[in-house]
Amino acid sequence: MSQKNNNIKQVAIIGAGPAGLQAATVLSQNQVQVLLIDKQAKTGGHLEKWSHLFPDSRPSNEILKVLQQGIQKENIQFFKNKRVSKISKSNGQWELGTDDGLVINSDAVVIATGFNTFDAHQKEEYGYGIYPAVVTSENLESIFKGETTWPFNSSGKDLRFGIVHCVGSRDAKCGNLYCSKVCCVTAVKQAIELKKKFPGATVYCFYMDMRMFGTGYEELYQEAQTKYNIQFIRGRLSEASPSQDNRLQVKAEDTLLGRPAKLTLDMLVLMVGMIPAVSLEMKNDAVYLNQPAYGSSFITPDDVFLKMNHHQQAGLFITGACKGPASIPEVLQDAKATSIEVLNYFNNKIK
Amino acid sequence: MNQYHPFILPFFIGFLAMLVILFVRYALWFRGFSKENRKRIAVGLFTTQTLLAIKEVGAEALLHLKIYRTNPVLGFMHMSLAFGWFLLILGGKLESWYFTGDFTNPVWYAIFLRYFEPDSTHLMYHGVFLFFMELALLMVLVGVALAFTKRLKKSILRIKNTTRHNFGNKMALYALWLIFPLRLLAESVTTAAHGGGGFLTASVGVLIPQSWAVESELYFWWAYSWSLGLFFLALPFSRYLHIPTEMVLIFLRRWKIEPASGFNPDKGLQAFEVHSCPGCGVCLDVCPAINKTEIAFQSAYFVNQVRRGNGYEQTSGMCLNCGQCDEVCPVGINLENLRHQTRSKIFNQASFNHSWMPGSMVFWRETTEVVLFTGCMGRLNPQTTLAVKNLLNEAGVSFIHMDEEESICCGRPMMLAGAAESAKKMMDRNRENILAYHSKVLVTTCPICYKIFKDEYNLEIPVLHHSEYLWQLIDEGKIVREKSALQLAYHDPCDLGRGSSCYEPPRKVIDSVGQLQTLSRQREKSLCCGNNLGSLSLSENERQNITANTLKVLTLDNPDVVVTACPMCKKTLQRQSQVKVTDLAELLWETHPSNSLKFSKKIEKSRFLAEVK
Numbered sequence: 001m002s003q004k005n006n007n008i009k010q011v012a013i014i015g016a017g018p019a020g021l022q023a024a025t026v027l028s029q030n031q032v033q034v035l036l037i038d039k040q041a042k043t044g045g046h047l048e049k050w051s052h053l054f055p056d057s058r059p060s061n062e063i064l065k066v067l068q069q070g071i072q073k074e075n076i077q078f079f080k081n082k083r084v085s086k087i088s089k090s091n092g093q094w095e096l097g098t099d100d101g102l103v104i105n106s107d108a109v110v111i112a113t114g115f116n117t118f119d120a121h122q123k124e125e126y127g128y129g130i131y132p133a134v135v136t137s138e139n140l141e142s143i144f145k146g147e148t149t150w151p152f153n154s155s156g157k158d159l160r161f162g163i164v165h166c167v168g169s170r171d172a173k174c175g176n177l178y179c180s181k182v183c184c185v186t187a188v189k190q191a192i193e194l195k196k197k198f199p200g201a202t203v204y205c206f207y208m209d210m211r212m213f214g215t216g217y218e219e220l221y222q223e224a225q226t227k228y229n230i231q232f233i234r235g236r237l238s239e240a241s242p243s244q245d246n247r248l249q250v251k252a253e254d255t256l257l258g259r260p261a262k263l264t265l266d267m268l269v270l271m272v273g274m275i276p277a278v279s280l281e282m283k284n285d286a287v288y289l290n291q292p293a294y295g296s297s298f299i300t301p302d303d304v305f306l307k308m309n310h311h312q313q314a315g316l317f318i319t320g321a322c323k324g325p326a327s328i329p330e331v332l333q334d335a336k337a338t339s340i341e342v343l344n345y346f347n348n349k350i351k
Numbered sequence: 352m353n354q355y356h357p358f359i360l361p362f363f364i365g366f367l368a369m370l371v372i373l374f375v376r377y378a379l380w381f382r383g384f385s386k387e388n389r390k391r392i393a394v395g396l397f398t399t400q401t402l403l404a405i406k407e408v409g410a411e412a413l414l415h416l417k418i419y420r421t422n423p424v425l426g427f428m429h430m431s432l433a434f435g436w437f438l439l440i441l442g443g444k445l446e447s448w449y450f451t452g453d454f455t456n457p458v459w460y461a462i463f464l465r466y467f468e469p470d471s472t473h474l475m476y477h478g479v480f481l482f483f484m485e486l487a488l489l490m491v492l493v494g495v496a497l498a499f500t501k502r503l504k505k506s507i508l509r510i511k512n513t514t515r516h517n518f519g520n521k522m523a524l525y526a527l528w529l530i531f532p533l534r535l536l537a538e539s540v541t542t543a544a545h546g547g548g549g550f551l552t553a554s555v556g557v558l559i560p561q562s563w564a565v566e567s568e569l570y571f572w573w574a575y576s577w578s579l580g581l582f583f584l585a586l587p588f589s590r591y592l593h594i595p596t597e598m599v600l601i602f603l604r605r606w607k608i609e610p611a612s613g614f615n616p617d618k619g620l621q622a623f624e625v626h627s628c629p630g631c632g633v634c635l636d637v638c639p640a641i642n643k644t645e646i647a648f649q650s651a652y653f654v655n656q657v658r659r660g661n662g663y664e665q666t667s668g669m670c671l672n673c674g675q676c677d678e679v680c681p682v683g684i685n686l687e688n689l690r691h692q693t694r695s696k697i698f699n700q701a702s703f704n705h706s707w708m709p710g711s712m713v714f715w716r717e718t719t720e721v722v723l724f725t726g727c728m729g730r731l732n733p734q735t736t737l738a739v740k741n742l743l744n745e746a747g748v749s750f751i752h753m754d755e756e757e758s759i760c761c762g763r764p765m766m767l768a769g770a771a772e773s774a775k776k777m778m779d780r781n782r783e784n785i786l787a788y789h790s791k792v793l794v795t796t797c798p799i800c801y802k803i804f805k806d807e808y809n810l811e812i813p814v815l816h817h818s819e820y821l822w823q824l825i826d827e828g829k830i831v832r833e834k835s836a837l838q839l840a841y842h843d844p845c846d847l848g849r850g851s852s853c854y855e856p857p858r859k860v861i862d863s864v865g866q867l868q869t870l871s872r873q874r875e876k877s878l879c880c881g882n883n884l885g886s887l888s889l890s891e892n893e894r895q896n897i898t899a900n901t902l903k904v905l906t907l908d909n910p911d912v913v914v915t916a917c918p919m920c921k922k923t924l925q926r927q928s929q930v931k932v933t934d935l936a937e938l939l940w941e942t943h944p945s946n947s948l949k950f951s952k953k954i955e956k957s958r959f960l961a962e963v964k
Contacts, residue, residue, distance in 0.1 A: 122925070122926055124731065124732055124733060124734055124922070125730065125731040125732070125733070127733055130733050130734060130737065172891040173891065173926065174926060175895070175926065175927070238730075239730045239731065239733075241730065241733065260707075293929065294926060294927040294928075295895075295927075
């Protein structure tokens with residue numbers, strides 16, 4: 001980006017999901033030239049794959065539309081299908097290198113790489129990728145959107161669905177000890193949605209604890225029990241296997257009753273947790289964006305109280321779910337906060 | 352001829368004390384033998400086994416050939432010390448006999464002979480004796496020097512880990528280090544004072560002024576006697592108890608003494624085994640968990656804790672039972688068995704509820720030639736089970752998959768945890784279950800089940816691991832594959848390899864579809880995946896350290912796929928690996944012409960991910 005005007009500052013934002021889009025919107029409104037980069041061809045990240053959002057069943061494309069309109073500006077340039085692999089700084093200028101050799105220069109960098117969903121194949125005992133009736137929470141959203149079909153005979157009677165919480169979260173064996181935070185309320189939301197689609201169906205949720213942290217979440221959980229009669233069973237699922245009648249048989253333990261449970265289901269939904277999309281490595285004054293390995297952690301801010309949006313290196317900012325599991329509203333607020341910090345940095349208010 | 356001086360007293364008292372203590376301790380241990388075992392001793396005593404035992408004592412207790420084979424320098428150290436000292440005792444006895452013409456001299460006379468008879472020039476062939484004795488002394492001194500160096504710098508002896516000792520052991524160790532240098536000094540000073548001496552003592556003696564030597568000669572003999580006395584006194588209370596005990600153990604093993612069940616480190620065979628451990632540390636270097644855990648639980652430490660009577664409660668459950676130490680132990684202690692018995696003591700109090708087991712069994716079922724048992728770990732690896740079933744169908748084999756009907760645990764995890772009684776309940780029920788099919792062969796995909804089916808079930812029908820059966824089907828031409836350029840690293844599961852000596856069939860299966868790599872640790876020396884069903888106290892973190900190291904060894908030559916033959920190894924390695932990890936049945940099924948395109952895409956993807964990293 002050689003035609004650079006000295007009065008206008010440039011910021012590179014890595015990731016065009018909700019966080020990246022929100023930061024791009026705020027920064028461009030404040031006369032910053034934005035270079036938005038994403039590994040995919042479209043903006044929107046995971047939001048693009050979701051049908052409706054908790055807790056109020058808002059269609060996700062309503063939110064997405066607003067965010068995408070925010071970047072329809074002259075001072076925003078979108079680089080699609082570019083995977084940034086290295087960031088380095090020299091003479092106050094940042095240089096971003098991509099896998100395919102492109103080099104992008106800017107005055108500040110915002111990392112908004114977000115998360116990946118946990119690869120459910122790793123929990124082979126749940127049969128994802130082996131039995132078609134086992135889907136992830138992400139797959140279910142695409143069914144809700146009408147992009148894929150139900151993995152069972154949807155005109156059948158007495159349908160039974162199971163939802164497994166904490167798949168790939170709070171699981172030392174997967175290397176992830178943390179809670180992915182949003183899956184509990186997603187499970188409640190999806191259970192209600194299933195019940196609305198199939199009023200005669202029975203829906204079982206297998207949970208460890210219900211973590212209803214946000215406004216309106218606990219109310220939604222109450223409603224799921226009282227109004228929709230969703231069955232919450234405390235206990236982890238041990239395995240899924242095909243049943244005699246070609247449905248699914250799952251085994252679990254009801255730890256409140258202290259006895260084993262064996263159920264036949266038409267569909268099993270795995271609440272896949274969040275894992276980092278990149279893992280940062282500092283080497284020779286450069287920052288490398290690596291593919292996360294087993295047990296890789298999310299990006300740690302410079303100070304979890306006071307510099308939540310800063311990386312240790314001045315001019316490098318981090319925002320959104322790349323720092324750890326977060327909901328859409330949280331991510332949007334965080335992106336706005338990050339934008340203010342970027343502007344302060346440009347105005348030499350912080351070092 | 353004078354054959355006594357008060358300086359011999361420290362040695363003699365220490366030596367007598369050792370004999371009395373040893374006699375009492377051994378007598379107590381012998382009393383712990385069961386009637387059957389005592390009978391075995393009585394019968395075995397007059398068989399050729401006794402002669403073979405004597406030969407083995409020579410080879411192992413004196414020459415230490417097994418340690419020598421594992422680590423030549425370490426073996427040489429033990430050999431110099433043990434065999435050299437033996438030669439000194441033997442030579443001393445012969446020499447004193449020759450001197451006096453009387454075989455029955457006092458014990459100390461032979462040991463301190465050079466003091467009593469400094470000059471032997473009047474005797475024929477005295478030079479031969481002198482040369483022989485001093486050569487033996489030199490040999491021991493080299494051993495001591497090596498032992499000393501080992502403490503200072505272990506890498507010189509090419510060992511990575513050496514055992515740490517408590518106070519009592521250290522005292523005995525220091526006394527032992529002093530004995531032979533003091534003997535050299537005492538003999539050299541006497542040579543300087545009175546003449547005579549061989550190539551060693553005469554050379555040292557030349558450096559000592561005669562007048563000083565005459566005056567101070569006795570101090571050195573006193574010191575030598577004290578070091579001997581202290582060592583003998585400390586011996587029954589230190590790890591050096593292993594020297595006499597190991598010899599007794601060799602006889603007991605030759606006489607086919609059987610270990611009693613239960614934890615009895617002060618009775619019978621277990622007592623002899625526990626006290627035979629020299630703490631040589633051979634088990635440390637081979638242990639996959641060495642330096643990967645907060646608390647060291649390796650066999651050398653564990654046995655020492657059992658001997659001391661505390662600490663083993665914590666460490667016995669940490670071991671993952673890979674059997675590597677059992678394989679290399681130069682003394683041949685049944686370490687795995689000792690661990691299980693220790694666990695049995697710890698888990699004795701726990702009560703297990705088996706009311707879930709089906710009450711009555713069906714004794715006749717539809718029958719086929721092959722019954723497939725995939726077990727609990729099979730349930731966690733449906734992909735493997737599916738692949739095996741597909742392969743059996745491909746080969747046109749008719750089979751029944753037991754786990755689809757009803758199957759219970761093989762009992763091995765309970766066994767490993769030390770709950771032998773609970774294990775037996777399961778085994779009995781499971782045995783009935785298996786035999787009800789009246790099949791001709793039992794095939795299992797799990798080496799953990801395989802080992803117990805073969806060793807403990809007495810099934811009357813052959814038990815095959817799926818690698819053996821699949822290789823047979825390939826060999827018979829019922830499964831046909833084209834050998835590809837795929838680079839494949841094979842992880843030997845502990846229970847299949849060391850546990851059941853099954854090394855070839857899995858390799859042949861893998862070799863029929865791709866290129867099998869040679870690894871730095873494989874077959875008998877393969878590492879542990881980092882998991883075990885019977886170990887309850889090793890933390891997840893420590894297990895992951897072991898797994899990470901094993902994966903490093905497996906992926907050193909950048910294989911396309913890491914292949915194993917155990918559902919637990921697969922699951923454990925898979926979650927931490929950047930390279931695809933799969934069971935050999937899955938590999939064989941996925942290289943089926945109808946799947947191979949999909950398979951190569953999967954590998955490309957995992958390659959890509961590994962390279963991006």
